[in-house]
Amino acid sequence: MKRFNKNGRWIMPIGERKKNKTIKDEEKIRYVIKEAYCPNGCNIIDKDHIINGLFGLRIKFRRPGAEGEFIISAIEGDFDKIILSGNLEEGVKDELYCPHCGVIFEKLVKCNCTADADMVIIGLTPELDFNNAITFCNVTGCHNGSFVSSGDVIRHIRLDSQV
Numbered sequence: 001m002k003r004f005n006k007n008g009r010w011i012m013p014i015g016e017r018k019k020n021k022t023i024k025d026e027e028k029i030r031y032v033i034k035e036a037y038c039p040n041g042c043n044i045i046d047k048d049h050i051i052n053g054l055f056g057l058r059i060k061f062r063r064p065g066a067e068g069e070f071i072i073s074a075i076e077g078d079f080d081k082i083i084l085s086g087n088l089e090e091g092v093k094d095e096l097y098c099p100h101c102g103v104i105f106e107k108l109v110k111c112n113c114t115a116d117a118d119m120v121i122i123g124l125t126p127e128l129d130f131n132n133a134i135t136f137c138n139v140t141g142c143h144n145g146s147f148v149s150s151g152d153v154i155r156h157i158r159l160d161s162q163v
C-alpha cells in the first residue's frame with residue numbers, strides 16, 4: 001500500500017484511523033439517544049424520568065377525546081414507556097407534540113400497520129436533520145421503526161410495500 005502521496009505526506013489508511021473511535025461513536029448514535037429536539041428546537045430529554053438507566057424523551061400526545069404525556073426510552077428497540085398523564089390505547093394512533101412549545105412532530109412516511117399510521121420523526125440536533133434523527137410509528141403497540149436512522153426506515157418501508 002502507498003503510504004505517501006505526491007507531496008510526500010503521510011497517508012493514513014482509513015482502517016487504522018477509524019479503528020479506535022468508531023465502535024463507541026456508533027453506539028452513541030445508533031443505540032442510545034443523548035439528545036432529542038422538537039422541530040422548534042426544544043430539548044425534550046426529561047431529566048426527571050429515567051427508563052432502564054437513561055433519561056427518557058418527553059412527548060405530549062393527543063387524539064379525539066384523549067390527551068396526556070408520556071416518556072419513551074432513549075434506547076433503540078426499547079419500547080418501555082412511562083405514562084405521565086392520560087392513557088394510551090392499543091392499536092390506536094395519537095398525534096405527538098412537543099411538551100414545551102406544543103408544536104406537532106413531523107411525519108416522515110406512512111406506517112403500514114394501520115390505514116392512518118404515520119412514522120413520526122424526532123431530530124437529534126436542535127435544527128431538524130433527517131439524517132440525524134429517530135423515527136417511530138404513532139400507533140400504540142406498533143413496534144415499527146424504533147430508533148433507527150431515517151434512511152433505514154425509508155428503505156424498510158419501500159421493501160415492505162413491494163410485497
Ligand SMILES: [Zn+2]
Nearest residue numbers: 038042098101
Ligand atoms: Zn418545542
Ligand SMILES: [Zn+2]
Nearest residue numbers: 111113137142
Ligand atoms: Zn405502525
